[in-house]
Amino acid sequence: MSINDINLILLEKLGLMGKNLLISDSTKYIIFDVRLPRIIASYFVGGILAASGAVYQGLMKNPMADPYTLGISSGAAFGATLSIIFLGGAKVLGISSISLAAFIGAVSVVFIVYRIAKTGNEIPVTILLLSGIAISQFLAAFMSILMLLFDESLHKIVFWTMGSLSGKGWSHVYTIIPYGAFGLIILMYFSREMDILLLGDEHANNLGVDSNKIKKIILIITSIMTGAAVSISGIIGFVGLIIPHMVRLFTGPEHKYLFPISFNTGGILLMACDTVSRTIIPQEIPVGIITALLGGPFFVYLLNKRKGEIF
Amino acid sequence: MDRIIRVSNLSYEINSNSILNDVTFDVIKGEFISIIGPNGAGKTTLIKCLSNNLGYNGEIQLKHKNIKKYTLKEKARVIGVVPQEYTLPFNFKVSDVVRMGRNPYYDKFTKQSENDSEMIHMAMHDTHTYQYKDRYYNSLSGGEKQRVLTARALAQNPEVLLLDEITSNLDIHNQLEILELIHDKNRINGVTVISIMHDLNLASRFSDRILLLINGKLEIVDTPKQVIQEDILSKAYHMEMLIRENRVLRFNEVMPLRITRETTQKKEKIHIISGGGTGEYLIEKLYSMRYQLSCGILYEGDSDLDVCRSLKIDYVSEKPFSSFEAKTIHENDQKIKDAHCIILTDVPIGKYNLENIRSISEINDKKIIILHAINRDYTNGEADQMIEDMLKKDNVFKAMNLQELFSMLDNI
Numbered sequence: 227m228s229i230n231d232i233n234l235i236l237l238e239k240l241g242l243m244g245k246n247l248l249i250s251d252s253t254k255y256i257i258f259d260v261r262l263p264r265i266i267a268s269y270f271v272g273g274i275l276a277a278s279g280a281v282y283q284g285l286m287k288n289p290m291a292d293p294y295t296l297g298i299s300s301g302a303a304f305g306a307t308l309s310i311i312f313l314g315g316a317k318v319l320g321i322s323s324i325s326l327a328a329f330i331g332a333v334s335v336v337f338i339v340y341r342i343a344k345t346g347n348e349i350p351v352t353i354l355l356l357s358g359i360a361i362s363q364f365l366a367a368f369m370s371i372l373m374l375l376f377d378e379s380l381h382k383i384v385f386w387t388m389g390s391l392s393g394k395g396w397s398h399v400y401t402i403i404p405y406g407a408f409g410l411i412i413l414m415y416f417s418r419e420m421d422i423l424l425l426g427d428e429h430a431n432n433l434g435v436d437s438n439k440i441k442k443i444i445l446i447i448t449s450i451m452t453g454a455a456v457s458i459s460g461i462i463g464f465v466g467l468i469i470p471h472m473v474r475l476f477t478g479p480e481h482k483y484l485f486p487i488s489f490n491t492g493g494i495l496l497m498a499c500d501t502v503s504r505t506i507i508p509q510e511i512p513v514g515i516i517t518a519l520l521g522g523p524f525f526v527y528l529l530n531k532r533k534g535e536i537f
Numbered sequence: 538m539d540r541i542i543r544v545s546n547l548s549y550e551i552n553s554n555s556i557l558n559d560v561t562f563d564v565i566k567g568e569f570i571s572i573i574g575p576n577g578a579g580k581t582t583l584i585k586c587l588s589n590n591l592g593y594n595g596e597i598q599l600k601h602k603n604i605k606k607y608t609l610k611e612k613a614r615v616i617g618v619v620p621q622e623y624t625l626p627f628n629f630k631v632s633d634v635v636r637m638g639r640n641p642y643y644d645k646f647t648k649q650s651e652n653d654s655e656m657i658h659m660a661m662h663d664t665h666t667y668q669y670k671d672r673y674y675n676s677l678s679g680g681e682k683q684r685v686l687t688a689r690a691l692a693q694n695p696e697v698l699l700l701d702e703i704t705s706n707l708d709i710h711n712q713l714e715i716l717e718l719i720h721d722k723n724r725i726n727g728v729t730v731i732s733i734m735h736d737l738n739l740a741s742r743f744s745d746r747i748l749l750l751i752n753g754k755l756e757i758v759d760t761p762k763q764v765i766q767e768d769i770l771s772k773a774y775h776m777e778m779l780i781r782e783n784r785v786l787r788f789n790e791v792m793p794l795r796i797t798r799e800t801t802q803k804k805e806k807i808h809i810i811s812g813g814g815t816g817e818y819l820i821e822k823l824y825s826m827r828y829q830l831s832c833g834i835l836y837e838g839d840s841d842l843d844v845c846r847s848l849k850i851d852y853v854s855e856k857p858f859s860s861f862e863a864k865t866i867h868e869n870d871q872k873i874k875d876a877h878c879i880i881l882t883d884v885p886i887g888k889y890n891l892e893n894i895r896s897i898s899e900i901n902d903k904k905i906i907i908l909h910a911i912n913r914d915y916t917n918g919e920a921d922q923m924i925e926d927m928l929k930k931d932n933v934f935k936a937m938n939l940q941e942l943f944s945m946l947d948n949i
Contacts, residue, residue: 287626346592415645422637424627428590429620433693434613434641479627 232257259395267394267458268500268513269493270406272465274455276492277410278448279466280473280484284420285441286351292467293452296358296445297335300365302456303387305331307369310383311376321397324386325457332453335361340445348427349441389462389514391500398458405454410489412447416440417481424479462514464521465492472528495521541566541697541729542587547595549582556582557593558753564697569723569730570758571740574750575773580733583750584699587731588618599697613641617695619703622682624675631677631685632670635661638692660691664718680711687715691722698722700732704739712736716743741765742788749773765789767847771797779821781843795825803827807946808876810834810893815882816841819939824848828946831876833869834861834893861892870896878903878946883910886920894923905933906945 235257237243278293286295294300305327313323339361343354373380413420419440422430427437452466469492470484477483499516542564549557557579564570572580586593589604589612597604599615607615617638625634638660639653661667664684669677674685683703690698698719704712720743722728734740740747741761748758751773757764764770766789767780775797783790806829809816816832817840823830833853835842845852853869855861861869873879879897886894897905907924914921927933936942 284627289626418640418643421629421633422640424625424629425634425637426623428585428588429618431590431609432588432613432616432618433637433689434608434610436609474627478633479629480633 236262263396263399264391264394264500265497266399267402268391268496270399270402271391271455271459271462271493272469272496273489273493274402274406274409274451275462275466275496276469276473276488277413277485278452278455279492280470280481280488281413281420281444281448282466283470284424284479284481285444286355287424287426288351288355289471290467291355292463293448293455294362294461294463294466295355296339296449297362297365298332298449298452298456299461300362300369301331301333301335302328302453303331303383303461304335304365304369305329306386306460307372307379307383310386311372311379321401325401328460329453329457332456333449335365336445336449336453340442347438349438349445385512386460388512389460390503390510390512391459391496392504392510394458402454402458405451406489409447409451410485413444413485414482416444417485420444420481421479460512460514462496462517464514464517465496468521468525469495472525475528539566540564541600542731543596543598543601544587545596545598547583547586547593547597549579549586549591549593556753557586560595560750560753560755562748562755562758564729564731566696567723567727567729568745569720569732569743570746570748571732571734571744572748572750573734573737573740573764573773574756577752578750578773579753580750581701582753584618584701584731584733588612588616588699610641613693613695615695616697616699617690617693618699618701619683619687619690620701621703621705622679622686624682628673628675630670631666631672631674632657632661634674634685635666635670635688635692638689641693656694657692660688663691663722664688665714679706680708680714683707683711683715684718687718695728697729697731700730702733702735705735712739719743737765737770737791738783738788741790742783742786762789765791767849777825779844779847781847794821800827802829805829805878805946806831806876808833808873808879809882810879810884810897811841811882812836812839812884812890812893814840815884817844819880819882819942820844820850821848822939822943823946824850831872833872834865834890836890858889860889866892866896869893873897873900876903879905880942881905881907881924883908883913885913885915887915891916891920891923894920898923898927901930901932903932904945906942907933907935908939908942909935909937 231249234243234246235249235254238246239258275293282291282293282295283289306324309323309327316323318326339354339358342357343349373383419435422433422435423437423440430437470488473484473488473491477487496517499520500513503511503513503516540563545561547557547560560583572583574580582591585591587597599607604612635657639657642653661670664687666684666688669681674682677685700719703715707715716739719730723730744761746758747761747764749756749764749769756773757769765780767778770778770791777794777797779792779794780789807823809820809830809832811819811832812835820830820832820841821844831851832841832845835852835854836857837854838857842852842854851872853865853872855865873896905927907928928935934945936945
């Protein structure tokens with residue numbers, strides 16, 4: 227199939243062209259209802275992960291942070307595991323129960339971690355980080371027990387946690403777009419405050435930024451965004467960790483550039499990785515493996531080349 | 538005089554440990570106040586309370602309004618805080634860091650205005666940071682970082698600057714540079730400055746008033762002349778010190794000597810005849826060895842006399858450029874009589890203070906130590922002759938240097 231055919235199919239679907247009789251309906255279906263939604267979904271998932279990664283690294287003032295630092299991944303995985311084992315991944319109200327359970331798991335874990343870390347009116351990032359790790363480990367252990375007990379679901383669970391975009395249709399696209407688009411807009415709205423938060427809480431307060439309020443809002447927004455992304459794609463690693471660093475090398479730490487460019491870069495990267503994941507070998511590879519496989523060495527190369535410019 | 542800050546009954550505790558205890562003072566608009574006190578006295582906590590970063594008991598009024606009624610942005614337009622220089626977690630450019638100082642003036646969706654750029658430029662110009670505006674903040678030296686953070690606070694265009702030990706990590710040049718800059722802002726632009734200082738001499742030199750905190754309590758807040766006093770400072774720092782007026786820069790200067798030791802006073806009394814600064818070292822040294830000392834006769838204005846005053850050592854003095862009065866001589870003779878030993882330093886002897894030699898020339902029952910001097914006679918040989926005669930006696934010894942002198946003191 228040529229690029230021209232794809233263009234023709236798209237033009238037809240957009241109503242700019244009459245029905246094309248030379249291309250079969252099944253081809254049209256594959257292009258428009260299988261490939262296209264998957265590409266769009268991968269863009270938004272990648273974008274959300276990269277932008278959230280930028281947020282977490284800034285908020286924690288820690289270059290090792292990524293969207294999963296607060297235990298979102300374990301929460302989502304735990305939710306998905308429960309759904310796979312006990313509901314067999316059935317649909318609830320027209321949506322996949324795995325996605326729903328993963329989303330609920332992700333968001334509740336962040337809520338719990340936040341409650342643990344909150345002391346008085348303050349949210350100390352060290353405690354946030356540590357309680358995130360503690361809850362993650364706890365859930366991971368619990369998940370392992372479940373996987374041992376219900377080994378018939380083992381394969382499905384492992385495959386889900388590796389992250390994949392296969393089988394994502396338009397319903398997933400419609401779900402993820404609002405989280406991605408509105409999430410990014412809200413993050414952009416707070417980009418100046420995020421810059422100032424990097425100076426430290428007290429310094430931010432002295433410059434007129436209510437650090438605790440901003441932290442709370444940003445945490446809520448990114449948790450929901452990441453939760454939504456994880457719920458449809460499973461756990462895709464590395465995008466949220468590496469993209470913000472990569473972008474920072476070129477834009478500097480200012481969030482008004484970091485957020486949109488990370489979002490775009492993350493989206494495009496995941497799109498590319500997803501394409502690779504379903505084309506290099508006949509069997510589809512979970513995209514999380516590809517992102518780590520390609521992203522790791524590339525990032526090491528960048529780090530070596532531009533040492534001392536990120537931090 | 539208009540007050541800009543009123544602190545009333547300020548207390549703060551962590552886990553029922555009292556950090557600040559009932560602190561009350563006013564800050565007058567346009568003054569330079571230094572906060573001094575030992576480590577852990579609550580200085581930084583006080584600054585944090587003033588910038589409203591802590592939940593304290595008591596009240597702080599800023600411009601006659603409770604500081605808690607200010608929004609963070611309103612407060613940031615009045616108070617700028619300069620922290621001790623630190624490293625940022627990400628690599629911001631210097632101009633980005635300074636621009637953050639304008640945050641209190643931004644609304645959402647407003648672009649940076651002409652006025653903002655001008656304030657940012659001014660702040661960088663005043664702090665001499667404009668030349669690094671495109672460099673990375675983290676790549677700057679400590680002094681440069683400190684100036685950038687000062688520029689950030691100045692970009693807030695504040696009426697009050699709070700400084701948290703900003704000179705601590707800087708070399709002497711950078712210390713002076715930053716304090717001169719702050720002092721200019723204070724004197725020329727009328728910015729009120731409240732600054733934590735560890736260096737008592739810098740505090741004494743630059744402040745209008747000094748506030749001393751000890752164990753979370755306000756000990757005194759007054760002019761440097763009143764606060765830089767031995768009895769006050771020794772309470773805070775537990776050290777022996779020499780305090781005298783720096784006549785070049787006109788401020789009270791502290792010279793820390795040593796931490797206070799509990800040594801009992803020796804029984805032996807020593808009378809020292811010195812002058813013209815020849816006794817400063819000796820007096821302090823013997824003081825530290827806990828001898829009971831007296832000095833005389835010294836002229837007013839002599840630096841030896843300053844040392845005596847500062848260390849609270851007995852002395853007899855006379856008006857400058859005059860012969861000693863009978864009353865003074867009598868007073869001095871009395872001190873000599875009380876002493877177990879007399880030391881004559883290498884002080885030059887002239888017509889007037891020859892009397893000091895004459896007073897001891899007839900003494901045969903006490904040890905007299907005369908420090909060797911190459912050229913002390915300004916009396917056409919009269920003084921040298923007297924000293925030579927004295928040295929013939931059994932009780933008079935000549936010390937070639939201070940080391941020899943101290944060894945002679947072992948058996949008086």
